[in-house]
Amino acid sequence: MVLIGVLIVIIGFIVRINPLLVVTAAGLATGLLAHQSLYDIIEQFGTAFTTNRYMAVFIATLPVIGILERFGLREQAESVVAKIKAATTGRILTAYLIIREAAAAAGLTSIGGHAQMVRPLVAPMAEGAAEAKYGKLPDHVRDDIRAHSAAVDNIGLFFGEDVFIAIGAILLMKGFFDQNGIPSDPLHMALWAIPTAVAALIVHSIRLHRLDRSLHKLFHRENGKGRE
């Protein structure tokens, strides 16, 4: 019965009701089915909402980024990249992927982030590289490049950070095994994270290379049509 909440979430996301409503409904339903009182459930909403305020910390970057955008930061990032002949969308994103993943593996997870790096710098640079080559981009291509920029930040962070010993994930796993009386060693966990970390870098770099090729093909074809 408690799985009703899971069901509500899945159905809600499939039929695309506003996620905020879906999540609230799922929380209320699950709580009521587990025989909690409405007061308790609302109290849990309040407690969890307050303890998870750290998730809102990205708001701290908005005043700076907002001012800089007003003064042309995005355009400046685009124009810098447009001057570099060898720059392509895929290469810029690959470079950022490498930096992000290497930094995370060294424990520097706070280099990067969507609010502080992707929106003001990485996405405009990736767009600028494509614009310099192909001219004005249609909206769906622009969105695709932006989505790829966000994805690179996630993938670099996720698959880099577990290579670092003192990261939360490793400590959590160590703690779990200790509680269950199973011998484990953070150093070995971090070591065994390396193959997947390398695979992530290779797999995603290949996909970014293919993004370049598909952009090239897309605009080549459209230009070809234009000439006919």
Add this chain to the structure above:
Amino acid sequence: MWLSIEAVYIFLGIVVVLGSLWTFADRQNPKRFTSGLFYFLYGVTLLFGSIIPPFYTGVLVLIMVAIVGTGGLKLGSYQEATPEERRQHRDRLKHRLFIPALLIPVLTVIGVTWLKNVKVGNAFLFDPKNVTLVSLGLATFVALLVSMAMTRTTPFMAVKESRRLLESIGWAALLPQMLATLGTIFTTAGVGTAVSNLVGNIIPTHSLFWIVVAYCIGMALFTMIMGNAFAAFPVMTAGIAVPLLIKQFGVDANHVAALGMFSGYCGTLMTPMAANFNIVPAALLDLKDKNHVIRVQVPTALILLAFNIAAMYVVTLMDL
């Protein structure tokens, strides 16, 4: 301690509450009162979260959800700079524009690495439990002062510009916190054990290969439901990995941990429940489809999930 995470929340709260005042006064916004109220209440929960009794915070949260649900949250007008204005500013400032933007990561890293154990008097300079977040908060504050000095803008302009960005994110700003709430309720209601039992009933327990498959895919799927690999790991590992992989087949716990957690991260890349990685960035980058980031990530996630399964199976076979 001199700088706690609470100070960062107060900074956030001030930015959001002040921004809401412009929303209340924004005549171009057809729903300016409900929209303004939404951001005002959100700011209040950031500012006073630790003082307001949890039940009342819960009520405020439900009011915000109700505003979103009844279509009371609308975009307004933001008097953005025209492309021509931006060009003029850009010609004057050029590459200096990058300085404040790059100050944020640089100062954050400096804070995390060097100021972690610094004490002034008897107290830590930074909240030792939240060094990264406090560093980030302080770094953005310094970067803000530098950018205001450089562009000769007022704090009001900073608030107005952050209001423009925050309102483009809209309700998605609340989602990560709400999903975390759902996670807590799921945990207390015993959703984890129910899922783990379900998986345990389906898989054939004599085949190492199928257990590895079930554990890795289970980690990914349960992470997709909970939005968080950290929540999935104890449940799936206690349910499948400890009794079957580690105790029955003698697999090294370190392999299980590294590859299992990464399988969970593959799930994180594929779910709207991981809102601050997938939905908030989509809103932040003005993408029309809020699932666009997820769509782009799915191929990489599936390939790496297959890699993790293969790696765990092969490594285990070699050890046996």
